[in-house]
Amino acid sequence: MKPVMIGQLACETLTKVTTVRFYESIGLLRPPPRTASGRRTYDASDIERLHFIRNGRRLGFSVDEIRSLMGLAENPDQDCGAASAIATQHLKDVEARLAQLAVLRDELAMLSQSCTKARMADCRIMRAIGRRHPQPERQ
Amino acid sequence: MKPVMIGQLACETLTKVTTVRFYESIGLLRPPPRTASGRRTYDASDIERLHFIRNGRRLGFSVDEIRSLMGLAENPDQDCGAASAIATQHLKDVEARLAQLAVLRDELAMLSQSCTKARMADCRIMRAIGRRHPQPERQ
DNA sequence: CCTACCACCTCTAGTCGCTGTAGAAGCAAG
DNA sequence: CTTGCTTCTACAGCGACTAGAGGTGGTAGG
Numbered sequence: 001m002k003p004v005m006i007g008q009l010a011c012e013t014l015t016k017v018t019t020v021r022f023y024e025s026i027g028l029l030r031p032p033p034r035t036a037s038g039r040r041t042y043d044a045s046d047i048e049r050l051h052f053i054r055n056g057r058r059l060g061f062s063v064d065e066i067r068s069l070m071g072l073a074e075n076p077d078q079d080c081g082a083a084s085a086i087a088t089q090h091l092k093d094v095e096a097r098l099a100q101l102a103v104l105r106d107e108l109a110m111l112s113q114s115c116t117k118a119r120m121a122d123c124r125i126m127r128a129i130g131r132r133h134p135q136p137e138r139q
Numbered sequence: 140m141k142p143v144m145i146g147q148l149a150c151e152t153l154t155k156v157t158t159v160r161f162y163e164s165i166g167l168l169r170p171p172p173r174t175a176s177g178r179r180t181y182d183a184s185d186i187e188r189l190h191f192i193r194n195g196r197r198l199g200f201s202v203d204e205i206r207s208l209m210g211l212a213e214n215p216d217q218d219c220g221a222a223s224a225i226a227t228q229h230l231k232d233v234e235a236r237l238a239q240l241a242v243l244r245d246e247l248a249m250l251s252q253s254c255t256k257a258r259m260a261d262c263r264i265m266r267a268i269g270r271r272h273p274q275p276e277r278q
Numbered sequence: 279c280c281t282a283c284c285a286c287c288t289c290t291a292g293t294c295g296c297t298g299t300a301g302a303a304g305c306a307a308g
Numbered sequence: 309c310t311t312g313c314t315t316c317t318a319c320a321g322c323g324a325c326t327a328g329a330g331g332t333g334g335t336a337g338g
Contacts, residue, residue, distance in 0.1 A: 052269040076260035091247040108230040121215035130191040
């Protein structure tokens with residue numbers, strides 16, 4: 001259970017060394033103790049913390065959301081409603097993006113299908129992209 | 140058919156004025172002629188061009204892809220295979236992201252459902268995010 | 279004529295989450 | 309001692325904008 005250097009930490013968490021330092025710089029990881037020559041040394045709890053961050057990112061949580069979640073974790077006796085709310089909201093966001101992306105895919109699929117291998121000047125794809133008012137939808 | 144100022148152009152294409160200038164700065168829009176006092180003046184072809192850009196962006200094409208598409212459009216007699224290829228590749232990319240996002244959604248949905256409104260220390264959501272090896276999948 | 283207001287101008291910096299670079303220094307093995 | 313790897317700091321860059329500061333031009337009302 002002796003402390004590890006940054007390379008080892010990065011390796012165990014499938015993170016790049018530069019990313020670890022970046023997380024420290026934005027306050028996601030606390031600045032670890034250093035060796036006499038100035039190298040960072042991490043212990044098991046740092047590894048856990050970094051696992052949490054990486055998993056959070058993989059799940060699409062923003063750095064701020066992860067910060068909040070980790071903040072909440074520091075009051076272990078509080079109920080987890082707040083954490084649950086963050087996760088639920090994030091799920092909603094993902095679902096919204098998913099729906100939006102599906103619309104996009106359909107539109108692109110139609111576009112792609114419509115191609116008749118014509119001259120550029122007659123290309124339906126180009127025409128479709130260039131047309132006036134596609135959909136003034138929300139942002 | 141007289142030229143319009145940047146505000147009008149932006150308004151007709153549902154674009155922000157700053158974005159129009161930004162497009163000019165990165166070479167998506169050509170620098171337009173100016174009035175004596177230095178204001179940009181746009182004509183109908185600029186409006187078309189900007190429509191094309193905005194629709195392209197709305198469809199998720201990158202600025203570089205749009206640049207390519209507009210470059211291709213300058214050879215109207217060439218066949219549109221290249222344009223079609225860009226669109227098809229983009230569709231593939233969108234489909235890939237869509238699939239990835241769907242996986243994410245499922246994972247998040249499970250996470251959210253698992254919450255038992257416990258103490259933070261026992262919260263299943265927090266536990267799930269913090270656990271060791273979620274999936275070493277591809278980056 | 280003076281003033282207020284708006285649209286426009288340029289230039290710079292900020293967003294987000296990293297990634298990559300340069301240049302220096304530590305450290306172990308051969 | 310040299311080689312080669314890891315680590316260090318500090319800063320620039322990505323994409324596609326967006327926002328702000330600080331200034332000018334033109335017009336409309338009083």
